[in-house]
Amino acid sequence: MKRPRIAMPTVNPSAKDPLRALRRKLHRRPELSGQEIKTPEFILEYLQACPPDEILEELGGTGMALLYEGEEEGPTLMFRCELDALPIQETSGSMHASLVKGVSHVCGHDGHMAIITGLAEKLGEERPARGRVVLLYQPAEETGEGALQVLKDPRFAQIKPDYVFALHNLPGYPLGAVVVREGVFSIASRGMIVELEGLTAHAAQPETGNSPAPALSELLMEMPQLPEQLSFNDFCLLTPIYVRLGEKGAFGTAPGVAQLMFTLRATRREDMQQLVEKAVEKVKKTAQKHDLNVNISWSDVFESTESDAESVTLVTEAAQQLEMPLQQLETPFRWSEDFGQFTLKHKGALFGLGSGEKQYPLHHSSFDFPDPLLPQGVNLFYQIIQRLLS
Numbered sequence: 001m002k003r004p005r006i007a008m009p010t011v012n013p014s015a016k017d018p019l020r021a022l023r024r025k026l027h028r029r030p031e032l033s034g035q036e037i038k039t040p041e042f043i044l045e046y047l048q049a050c051p052p053d054e055i056l057e058e059l060g061g062t063g064m065a066l067l068y069e070g071e072e073e074g075p076t077l078m079f080r081c082e083l084d085a086l087p088i089q090e091t092s093g094s095m096h097a098s099l100v101k102g103v104s105h106v107c108g109h110d111g112h113m114a115i116i117t118g119l120a121e122k123l124g125e126e127r128p129a130r131g132r133v134v135l136l137y138q139p140a141e142e143t144g145e146g147a148l149q150v151l152k153d154p155r156f157a158q159i160k161p162d163y164v165f166a167l168h169n170l171p172g173y174p175l176g177a178v179v180v181r182e183g184v185f186s187i188a189s190r191g192m193i194v195e196l197e198g199l200t201a202h203a204a205q206p207e208t209g210n211s212p213a214p215a216l217s218e219l220l221m222e223m224p225q226l227p228e229q230l231s232f233n234d235f236c237l238l239t240p241i242y243v244r245l246g247e248k249g250a251f252g253t254a255p256g257v258a259q260l261m262f263t264l265r266a267t268r269r270e271d272m273q274q275l276v277e278k279a280v281e282k283v284k285k286t287a288q289k290h291d292l293n294v295n296i297s298w299s300d301v302f303e304s305t306e307s308d309a310e311s312v313t314l315v316t317e318a319a320q321q322l323e324m325p326l327q328q329l330e331t332p333f334r335w336s337e338d339f340g341q342f343t344l345k346h347k348g349a350l351f352g353l354g355s356g357e358k359q360y361p362l363h364h365s366s367f368d369f370p371d372p373l374l375p376q377g378v379n380l381f382y383q384i385i386q387r388l389l390s
């Protein structure tokens with residue numbers, strides 16, 4: 001379905017800093033993963049005076065890509081930002097705080113979008129000399145679904161980027177510091193959902209049923225120990241995140257069902273594979289021991305994000321040219337980013353842009369993207385384009 005063009009309140013172009021105004025507008029109107037309908041409209045509205053050569057709407061669901069063609073043949077560069085916000089009630093108390101109850105841009109995706117839109121403005125005024133630039137506004141990053149959806153869209157398959165780049169703001173790092181790492185930048189993670197089924201009974205005669213309680217407590221205690229018991233090459237972690245047994249307040253019933261959820265993390269792909277195998281084996285053996293039916297499913301699957309040497313060098317040289325402080329990341333971040341789906345198939349880099357040492361952490365209810373980072377992000381991406389496409 002084509003998105004209807006509705007007249008939106010425009011960003012005042014005479015405002016001192018229109019990009020900052022756009023960032024704040026996006027901050028005020030956050031949308032959850034997979035429901036990003038208005039956000040792409042706000043972006044297009046902003047770019048009305050300098051449109052791209054082509055717009056791919058509803059890409060991979062609610063995503064959008066803007067295409068800019070150079071005059072001569074050359075490589076295709078993709079720069080990606082995220083459209084989605086989080087189901088968190090904002091507590092920043094700022095003038096531009098979220099107007100949507102229980103939803104907020106506390107991962108800074110509003111800032112990332114404004115940076116890519118600043119880049120769009122520059123490219124709208126002057127196309128690259130050669131090759132092609134694709135600006136991707138990806139949906140549903142927070143759920144780990146969006147990148148895959150975009151990759152599966154046949155229109156994206158035709159883009160075939162030669163390089164893919166993305167940045168994420170990093171609280172706790174000096175404002176404007178460029179943080180790079182060759183190899184894994186952020187690690188892989190996935191959610192494991194375990195459903196155990198025994199037999200309910202009267203709570204007065206539990207021996208006539210089969211409660212999953214003993215299996216549940218065994219798994220809760222023993223699953224997190226798996227990474228220590230196995231020989232992994234790198235960092236591995238298994239964290240219980242949720243349990244449920246029987247029905248709340250059903251004092252007359254000995255439970256027959258239980259549900260457990262775990263998050264698995266690993267730096268290396270082969271370690272994640274081993275951890276998954278061992279976790280499944282452990283759950284199945286425990287269920288068998290207690291004569292329970294078991295069902296295992298997976299959610300929020302994120303690949304590790306890997307940056308190749310050439311792309312990291314490009315980011316590094318661009319930062320040096322702009323005299324931005326550089327920092328090498330020693331060990332990969334323990335969080336995950338679905339940009340890993342792109343680096344799995346394409347050459348590229350995910351890097352960090354410090355959002356201040358005193359900044360609240362990502363996903364903190366008071367996090368607010370610092371506006372002074374906007375021009376720095378735009379210039380850094382633009383410098384990469386200059387290096388490859390001029």
Ligand SMILES: [Zn+2]
Pocket residue numbers: 107142362363
């Ligand atoms: Zn996030």
Ligand SMILES: [Zn+2]
Pocket residue numbers: 082107108109168
């Ligand atoms: Zn994020």
